[in-house]
Amino acid sequence: MKIGDHDWHLEPLGKHIWRGRMEAGQLLALARSVKGEGGQLSALWGSDDHHLGAGFAIHLAFMTSAGLVWGSCALAENVAVYPDFEPIFPQAGRMQRATFDLLGIRAESAVDERKWLRHGAWAADTFPLRKGFDDTQPATKEVDEYPFVRVEGDGVHEIPVGPIHAGTIEPGHFRFSIIGERVLRLEQRLGYTHKGIEKRFEGMNIATGAKLAGRVSGDSHSAYAWAYSMAVESASASEVPVRALWLRALFLEIERVANHLGDLGYLGNDVALSFGFMQFWRLKEEWLRLAAKHFGHRYLFDCIVPGGVAVDISGSGTAELTAEAGRIELEARELKAIYDDQATLQERFANTGVCSPALASRLGLTGLAGRASGQARDARIQFPQAPYDQCKVNMATHSHGDVLARAEVRFAELFESLRLIRELVKAMPEGKIFVPLNRVEKVCEGLGWVEGWRGEVLVAVRIGADGKLDRVHPHDPSWQNWPLLEVGMLGNIVPDFPLINKSFNLSYSGPDL
């Protein structure tokens, strides 16, 4: 398979998914070629392969013109360094820092070597993802010292915010350096919700793993559960019934609709239009109740399982979902007309929190926020898995990269998902919804890739010869997008931060792992 001018001899690992094992220098060259043709780095993680008779390994997932490429480099025995990918893909920075905290392998001569996920919970010289890690050691309880970058000068001062915020949101620390009300610099310190998810996966059976994967970031449950299932199904060479794939897409679109309705309400709320909040949250509540009525759970938790889905749609479910999708679209269009016509809302949304397309491309902004900054990527469209190869999706993009653009893309994707839902239930093929996975008898790997409502969710899986999970890496699109929130905030005023933050609505739990 060619990327740039070079054939990289990659093996297919699934539809539009490729696998390559190479030397460090080659992996670096592959990264340059991907960058050269306009691709992006999606994920970077490491693994301890000593129990398999090897050393450490570093893994990168690229979005290329040919699909998703999972490139790995096995490091030699006693080697714990790999090439620094940050100069090529700036989004690699935090992933490399996290990889060091968890595994103790380091990007060679990286500029920023500060810790990322490690606060005071474990000692600096122990690494949780090493196989010999002692899980029973007590927390170090050391006070978490973190060297923020200081901005100095006349009239500059800092506002520290968090980790516990004033609203009902996840914990994280934001350090604003400001002059007057203008933000000169925003620096994030995340990792407060680190739950040791990757370690938890080790030794887990495949079915339980799906439940844990779905809880990496609860608001993207279906995206994670599907990506995880895709990965273990590909690893075990199992076939999934077609109807189950259609139902998975239905669940994913229901999840997208629920999240977009909620966010559009909060965007109104953050500019003092509480009418918008109440209306959109009324619609969201009705939508969640519909999901609970027909599928047994308001957020469809545990509806997607390895081998298929756990719940089917009934005839009355099809009829009601079709009718409700139509009604909610009508109501949301009415509300959009009000948002469009509300001068105070438009004034707050427009030109606020701008990420230009050039910056978005350089720093790797992805998913919904990426599409609002001219990054026309959507796995459902460019690299469709079933059923998106039959149910075509229309892409929503915008070029302004401000809060207004992200709201516009949300509206467009909301309407598109409501259309898709009607199409999916109408054309859904008959058949089984679940087939048990093939037994795993030797070490095998798989990768799942799903366009969630926030952006692409990846789950890479290695199953051991005993049929238990050996290494699982779930990747949230928020990894790439958090740094862009720092940049998008520059020059804005502090009171616009909640609005800009909500317009991205990134996950903390997802990248904190």
Next chain:
Amino acid sequence: MATHLILQKMFKTGIVSEPAPPADPELCTREQDLHGEIVRVFGQAVAIRHVDAGSCNGCELEIHALNGPHYNIEGLGVKFVASPRHADLLLVTGPVSRNLEVALGRTYDATPEPKWVVAVGDCGCSGGMFGESYATSGKVSNVIPVDVEVPGCPPTPVSLLQGILAAVSKERK
């Protein structure tokens, strides 16, 4: 102008708020000495500070939903506040990550007595899928005293209300 459109939509929508569920005293895990006295003085009015101590954000979705029009939470005298210093009750989702343990302890200390803690979700009540590990301390009551536990993954807004009201209700189990 959008004002007439807003008014039109409001009248067309009408009131969707539903009656509150009864408090569920079964969810109480602890009774404080002063309980009866506090309830006598303050009634059910309660100011809540939410703390995400490491959840997957699923529980937060349902806490947000509580603020929607169906549940009319402020109409019941329940209000979310921005600071623990203004709060009577901490609504804590878990599992408590070790990285947030110190902040949770400080939030608890900053909340004036008398106070209640409601642990939310399977993870807040038991550690859930994440359990206890190098990275988490498990259930909320491992870290701060808890009065009410509301299980569920995530608990529905109705069970959240039943738990919150149980903390500040005269009924005991």
